[in-house]
Amino acid sequence: MTSPTLDAPAVERLISAAVAAPSLRDIQPWRFGLEPDTRTLEVRAAADRVLPPADRLGRALHLSVGCVVFNLRVVAVHLGWEPVTRLLPRPDRPDLLATVRLADATRTTPAPGSYDAVWHRHSSRFPFSEVALPLDLRGELTDAARTEGADLVFTGHRETERVVNATREAERRNRKHPAHAGSRRLSRGAAGPQGASDLRPDVLPIRPLERPPQLAVLTTARDLPTDWLRAGQALERVLLLATECGVQASLLHQAVEWTDLRDRVSDSADGRRARPQTVIRLGYGPEGSLHDAATTGSGPVTHPAE
Known part of the structure; x- marks a missing residue:
């Protein structure tokens, strides 16, 4: 199976789906990074958008990022990749909440959700x-x-x-x-x-x-x-x-x-x-x-x- 190309339109589609996720009070408390060599998307906490009074423990922040990760998974499968997700992968980087690696699809990966519903x-x-x-x-x-x-x-x-x-x-x-x-x-x-x-x-x-x-x-x-x-x-x-x-x-x-x-x-x-x-x-x-x-x-x- 031929792997799709991680070009600018694909990255734009992935990020567009990510920011369509719900977040507490719509503050979108996340930042994104990309490691092109491993085709890995990083989802990081945006400290300047966290709401300590309403979310002292960061529960809502993590909930929002979880929604982001799910949307990334849906779009990754739609585009032809198999998403490999890791949660809190780096204890030395507490702001890095999740990574989604776009692996080659070696089999028919079922979509975790409706691509159209994302939008x-x-x-x-x-x-x-x-x-x-x-x-x-x-x-x-x-x-x-x-x-x-x-x-x-x-x-x-x-x-x-x-x-x-x-x-x-x-x-x-x-x-x-x-x-x-x-x-x-x-x-x-x-x-x-x-x-x-x-x-x-x-x-x-x-x-x-x-x-x-x-x-x-x-x-x-x-x-x-x-x-x-x-x-x-x-x-x-x-x-x-x-x-x-x-x-x-x-x-x-x-x-x-x-x-x-x-x-x-x-x-x-x-x-x-x-x-x-x-x-x-x-x-x-x-x-x-x-x-x-x-x-x-x-x-x-x-x-x-x-």
Whole structure:
């Protein structure tokens, strides 16, 4: 099998797919490097774009980079390579979070996700319809997360209320916390090419959410940086599959930023052993767009009856 050429158009396509990945508050906290001799892409943390108040441990940073890595894998396979991924490959270089080597494809490598969905995935902050996701689709989304080493737990009615209430409380704290307010100001000036329509948990619908929202908690068994990177790949795999199936999504990440509220989300994900990484809101409704983001404002999660 003839290996494709790593020329400028291929590199541009890979990087374009990478920056289409979701990131907390759209700050895109990553930098890229390339080792041409080994055809290895490096994904590094951008220290000047990290948000310590909202992400003291770097969990959201790693989650975002995991999404980047997954997009690189999808496009690499589409272009004819077999991606070989290493997470945290150099202890002496803590900013180097992942590498993706573009190996010769010695066999037919299955695509980890839809190439077209990479370019069409957007967050939607519109309220969704009350049509429930089919059980078989829920199963496919759960399997997608599990393939990447994470779990996706759909919440029941009581658990959904618990997560929504925790999110409201997190928003209340964020509005009162000066450091978090500063993070929001920074993020609005740092959005990238897809940033204006991407997953920004600090910008919520001025329209009320559907009642009840269909929520799923993405969890891992452990809570180490490698787990966060795997969770990010699981998140993007789920989002691309949802996009491919005509399902809209957005993130409710606020509660995960606060330790005590994160415990409440953990309780909603079947036990404290699960480590929640983010909450995904899913449903059928209008697609996200630049206009969607431009017409939304910062405000509490509400329901029609409230």
